[in-house]
Amino acid sequence: MTFTIKPIAFVKNSRKEIKDDNWGSIISEIELVEEFNEEALSGISDFSHLEIIFYFDKVTDEMIQYNARHPRNNIHYPKVGIFAQRGKNRPNKLGLTSVELLKHSGRILTVKGLDAIDGTPIIDIKPIMKEFLPKGEIKQAEWSKALMEKYW
Template sequence: MEITLQPVATVKNFRTEPIDDNWETIIAEIELADHIPTEAFNNISSFSHLEIIYYFDKVEKEDIVFSGHPRGNVNYPMTGIFGQRKKDRPNTIGLATVELLEHNNRTIKVKFLDAINGTPVLDIKPVFKEFQPKTEIKQPIWVADLMKNYWK
């Protein structure tokens, strides 16, 4: 089965390299694609957070490995691709929950989006409390170490 998607928007920021850390200071604009009407953003300001689904268009298919040490660090356990959030994924799709800072016509400004300048956006969804986890979130202890500088 082949699935064809067309970007609905594009990320605009000053970050051009997909580096794993120091994303907190990055403020990104997401600008609607020409074929998407401005009305698609109607009432978006009513939400504090959005989920951005985007495409890692710079990932080379030969970089995709289905298991390995996260970030190549042998101090972390061998972990399958579906137990990691790295960009080198089978379908090269990213997902981020962002804070909506501003809406202006065909553009929204967000914080906590770990996508580089020019990244194609596949979808934008508001965060509903009702879709958030109902039980405690569990994760291995190595994740906190891996993420310690991500949002700095």
């Protein structure tokens, strides 16, 4: 089965190159495509945080990972499958990040903490609601804590 998804918006920010770290200070604008008017974002300012689903459009088919590998190709991390890490070289090239909503003006959202480069297509925007957050304590692999030390 295949299907087509069209971008609903695009990212505008100062990050032009694909890099793995130092995303915490990046402020991005998400501007809806012309097909959507500002009513599509009506009420979004009532939320402090959003989930942004985006497409890694710079990842070529040759870069896709299907097997286990060392995250960031660092041999000090264990080999894990692509679905046990958040790398960009995923089969469907989808990214998901929780961001802070700083401002909403017309068809533009200004957000902090979006780890997507300038020009990245946005697939969907969803408000974060406490009821959708995980219940209980979150468990994660020890290697992932080291990997994330400089990410934000």
